[in-house]
Amino acid sequence: MDLSSKGTLSFHNISYVIGQRQINSRCKNWYPSFIKSKPKKQIIDDVSGIFASGMNAIMGPTGCGKSSLLDILAYRKDNHGVSGQVFIDGYPPPSSYKYIVGYVVQDDIISGTLTVRENLMFSANVRLSDDVSDKERKERVTKVIHDLELEACADTKIGTEFLRGVSGGERKRTCIGMELVLSPKILFLDEPTTAVLPFFNMQGYSCELHDNPGDFALDVLIDASRQPDNIDKLNKAYMKSQIYANINSLLKKQMNNDGLEKFRRKEQGVAARSRITEIYYVSQRTLRNAIRNPELFLSQVVVAIIMSLLVGLVFNNMENTIDPGVQNRLGAIFFIVVSQIFSTITALEPLIKERVLFIHENISGYYRTTTFFIAKLLCDILPMRIIPSIVFSLIAYFMTGLQRSAGQFFIFFLTIFMASIFGSAICFFISATISTFAVALIVVVLIFVIMFLFSGFLISLDSMFKSLSWIQWISAVRYASNVLTVNEFRNINFCLANQTDICPMNGSEILIKQAMDYATVWDMWKYFFALTMMAVTFLLLAYIQLFRIKKSK
Known part of the structure; x- marks a missing residue:
């Protein structure tokens, strides 16, 4: 499957449970009961959605499972406890999926003793295939530094607890840059900010002219999470809305092929470099x-x-x-x-x-x-x-x-x-x-x-x-x-x-x-x-x- 063209990423009936133990069926009869009965916690429950080509956002209060869902869509979660289906243009992701997508995590995980440029070059050297020349790698890094406005700190060390380095914003942009040098077909960023508000207006939650749309949406979601009745109200209204009908129709179209694959998959893929x-x-x-x-x-x-x-x-x-x-x-x-x-x-x-x-x-x-x-x-x-x-x-x-x-x-x-x-x-x-x-x-x-x-x-x-x-x-x-x-x-x-x-x-x-x-x-x-x-x-x-x-x- 070619991911070079614009496409649609859809996910169907995604659920994620933690706390489960894998117990061999032969051992269940004699396995200690206090081990078998480890409590389960439902992190994600039967979630479906569709991301068209362009910028998309997942919004919600702290602890609602946003990061877990992104991890699952990016194939970064352990298969155990995960169920559901993920498709790109109606087909399961290719075996090289994790090598052609970028993922920027919440915490800035990066080598602190290297400079901004050295971190970007490291990412380019180990992740870009052998077909990319050294000259092109350097050009990509230079372009990313320019696009992210990192020229002033390009040769400054990131910094550690013992070494003063770049600012927090520059550090975050460097982490994003380490994914951008890959020219990923899909880029996941944990905790971005954007929103669409018409649905909330229909439910009586009005965003004033000078309110920040992102803050308003989060305030509504956080308030709803504190009042179960409001959660049910929003959920039932959503299930009856035209938005739900349209998304459900698109999701069904994404599953009209013979390439269905359960999310429980075998790890495969070919690394970019030897x-x-x-x-x-x-x-x-x-x-x-x-x-x-x-x-x-x-x-x-x-x-x-x-x-x-x-x-x-x-x-x-x-x-x-x-x-x-x-x-x-x-x-x-x-x-x-x-x-x-x-x-x-x-x-x-x-x-x-x-x-x-x-x-x-x-x-x-x-x-x-x-x-x-x-x-x-x-x-x-x-x-x-x-x-x-x-x-x-x-x-x-x-x-x-x-x-x-x-x-x-x-x-x-x-x-x-x-x-x-x-x-x-x-x-x-x-x-x-x-x-x-x-x-x-x-x-x-x-x-x-x-x-x-x-x-x-x-x-x-x-x-x-x-x-x-x-x-x-x-x-x-x-x-x-x-x-x-x-x-x-x-x-x-x-x-x-x-x-x-x-x-x-x-x-x-x-x-x-x-x-x-x-x-x-x-x-x-x-x-x-x-x-x-x-x-x-x-x-x-x-x-x-x-x-x-x-x-x-």
Whole structure:
């Protein structure tokens, strides 16, 4: 179907219910009743309408379902709970529908560290097809900047809570511009203002000459919503009016073909750009955002310096003695792992904030979920962890007096880095699952504390309840600590205090007491492999959650 010509968008019997749970028919008999009986809320109930080519408006008081209806018409709602039909010129929308329509949401969701021009160019680069040349993309952006009167602020950053940027009006126009560069066939704007008043005059609601028509219509609707009798009066009058008869006739004409399709549809469509191209531009923006917002990165480096100095001062130049050399080494290793994993909590809040931007851009057809995930991993999570890990390792390793071998130092750094990646993976997964920072923080801390308890350093794992002992196998702290312990205690002898020539204990005895395998090279690397798999598992869970949430808002 060609959307290039003027057409008509119609919607028929649209209903939207929230609070429903999808329960497999086989499970209904044994599913808990308190879960099955979750209350439902009718947001939209059997609404039909028709939008002719040109400007159209949906008006109503706050909470009446205007935004939900727009979301449904733009195919931005999760299919579950939605019923009805949507047509363009009497035919179901094409599979590429969401890539050829624009949608400006109520809240201005946009990257604050980029300039107006850079945001518009990003939209043009990832959303316009490969058939559009780079020159034409720039020309479109320049034209949009001119049409929206954004020349004066074109090279000004949008702004964040820490960075002053453009005004609220300029920000809104930039959001509109990001859709206009697409030259959309249909443009949805949440909360526009326009009205037609003859129907209200017929019902005794007169708009005076100097009244604002939009405000008047909203006042009538809000007043009606407070008085149920007035709602019924308006509804019954509308059902008997010539306006209703005309619209109903048009709606029936829109359904006189064989292309009927229920709104419950399968997601399809072809993205405008290739996956590699998307990754390039999203990664470019991610790196630019990190460079222009260095506070988080610098805070990570500062924390790494402070924690490494603290470890180095507390466990400074540990001696190879039985007492206190052994205890100090075990304590230093545990503290190092704990500090590195806990330091990743600083990534939680930025990830939660970026969650909103991802949802908006993903369902608007900017890029695939995989694109965001890969760009975030390569240009944010990995760089944010590798530099602090290097700084921490260089300071802490040599100040504490651990075995000074190039191979052992490399293993130490690699383990510290992977522990940081694991912590970041946890934060990534939780931020994709929970949208509230305070709740997400509690969950992350709880996960970390449980893993600390079951690391085997604070309490003997053999003395725990058997029903809880399985947790040790999913404790990344245990695996990271085991790698560092085997790395440090193998091939080392511990002497008596003040008698360096008498060394009755070697590191293998400590490893045996700690129930750690150490006999072969694989015994150490299997712990590192387990740590790596833990990190990969939570990254995959985060990836799955990104798919789950992309249509939930």
